[in-house]
Amino acid sequence: MTIINSSESLPQASSEMTAADERLTTQEGRKDFWRATFSCWLGTTMEYADFALYGLAAGIIFGDVFFPNATPVVALISSFATYSVGFIARPIGALLFGWLGDRKGRKLVMVITITLMxxxxxxxxxxxxxxxxxLWAPGCLAFLRFMxxxxxxxxxSGGAVMLGEYAPAEKRGLVSSIIALGSNSGTLLASLVWLIVLQMDKQSLLEWGWRIPFLSSILIAAVALFIRRHMRETPVFERQKQVLEEQRRLAMEKGHQQVAEKDTRxxxxxxxxxxxxxxxxIGENGPSYLAQGFIIGYVAKVLMVDKSVPTMAVFIASLLGFLIIPLAGWLSDRFGRRITYRWFCILLVLYAFPAFMLLETREPIIVMITIIVGMGLASLGIFGVQAxxxxxxxxxxxxxxxxxxxxELGSIMSGGTAPLVASAMLSYTGHWWPIAVYFVFMAGIGLVATFFAPETRGRDLNLPEDAI
Known part of the structure; x- marks a missing residue:
């Protein structure tokens, strides 16, 4: 495989054909690839539809339904507090199901998670x-949010691992960005459903209309579950199983067990x-959930802009994401992961203060463009590289x-708590500038991380050691 030169230091690709490339030489292998690709896209679509539905509902509806006696700002904080509960659960799920996925396979975990969600x-x-x-109502909401x-x-992460391990090495950035396309599709679906639901009169919306988006998610789950039950394990994991089985066979023939060398690093x-x-x-998730979570509630509840304005902005940004995400993945294949990610972080740092200044105008067109640009950088482009x-x-x-x-640890330190922290800052100071500083701080952490990270484009995914 030929690695395209760039200013970044790149690893040497293995001369041996990768597990993914080997499987793609057969017709059945190519069918497996497309089946896995569609499954991962659909599953991630559902995940982000769920989270976007909840984020939009937390900013627009849940305060009235579950916290009706609170002031607008307190209701917003309470809604985003239950929103944060889901992020507390995510590292637990990552540890539990990640361990299971490394030992029993990616497919098994993907079936379990889609059912649970x-x-x-x-x-x-x-x-x-x-x-x-x-009080049982917000209690049930918090419990189901946790699950x-x-x-x-x-x-x-399971979808990203599966796509990465299925993709040919020279197109791994582009193929893996399909995970980000799934997140974008979910956000698009959620915003489209909410645009329709918000056309209802207020009483019907509060009584039963808000339930429609959540109940309809069972259709996506059923389709994704059916596909995943008939999906094949990734070529990288299958090759790893073969290697481990061969090692065990040789050890048994020699009459002793292999002892792993102690890591002295x-x-x-x-x-x-x-x-x-x-x-x-942190550099991606914090700004992302401020851009598509907190700002939605801030514009609708605090600035009192018509609720359809931020919802329409999310919808338009999601449409543009079908161009932005694959472009970001392709750029990372062409120029390298590190330099592409770094530029997105720099643009996010430069975005924060002008964004809040523009939101204060309360002009619908300006507000929409500001939200669209923020999502394009934080929720779409940078995420397309990260996969x-x-x-x-x-x-x-x-x-x-x-x-x-x-x-998920990075997520709970940033995205999961960002709307809640931003709401508290707004309540305490009454101004947006601390939130802009918070935005810059998290994007800055991502920027600094790129200077410590290795370039990994074209790496053999069957290598046992981390890319350090």
Whole structure:
């Protein structure tokens, strides 16, 4: 394989054909590839539809349904508090299902997570309101949000690992960006459904209309579950199983067990790839959930702009994402993961303060453009690069576990708490500038992480060691 030169230092690709390239030489292997690709896209679509539905509902509806006696700002904080519960659950799900995926296979976990997420999201649509069952209503909401997060903690990384391990090495950035296309499709679907639902009169919307998006998610879950039950394990995992079985056979023939060499490296060197992934995730996830989570509620509840304006902005940004995401993946294949990611972080740092200044105009067109640009940078482009880079950072032995836990740890430190922290800042200071500083801080962490991260484009995913 030929690696295109760039200013970044790139690893040498293995001269041996990769597991993915080998499988793609057969017609059945190509069918497996497309089946896995569609399955991963659909599953991630559902995950992000669920989370986008909840984010939009938290900013627009849940305050009235589950916290009707609170002031607007307190209701917004309470809604985003239950929103954050899902992110607390995600690292737990990442650790549990990541461990299972590294030992029993990617396919098994992908079937479990889609079932868990589908059931949780559907049940959210069946929760009675606060007026009907009192405090049990927000309690049930928080519990189902936790269960939803438990499955989501492994779904996104599982999809990224599966696509990365199926993709040909020279197109891994582009193929892996399909995971980001799934997230974009989910956001698009959620915003489209909400645009339709918001046309209802207020009383019908609060009584039953808001439930429609959550109940309808069961259709996506059913289709994704059917496809995943008939999906084949990734070529990288299958080759790894063959290697381990051969090692066990040779050990048994020699009459002794193999003893792994003790790793004498420092703690930082042994965990460097993990902490780099945490930093990269903070730089993407924090700004992303401020752009498509907090700002939605801020514009609708605080600035009192018509609710259809931020919802339409999310919808338009999601449409543009079908161009932005694959372009970002292609750029990372062409120029390298590190330099592409770094430029997205720089643009996010430059975006924060002008964005809030523009939102203060309350002009619908300006507000929409500001939200669209923010999502294009934070929720679409940078995420399209992250998918392949995250998979390549880790060795095959514990890839799923390390990547999933690192991503979700970074997520809970940034995206999961960002809307809540921003709401608290707004309540305490009454101004947007601390939120802009917070935005810049998280994007800056991602920027700094790129200077410690290795370039991994074209890496053999069957290598056991992390790319450090």
């Amino acid at each position: 589908g059931a949780s999201t559907t049940l959210i649509g069946l929760i009675p309101s606060y007026a009907t069952i009192g 939803q997060g438990l499955g989501a903690g492994a779904e996104l 420092s703690f930082w060197k042994r965990t460097k790839a993990f902490w780099i992934m945490v930093g990269l995730r 392949a880079w995250g998979v390549e950072l880790f060795g095959v032995t514990n890839r799923y576990t390390k990547m999933a836990v690192a991503k």
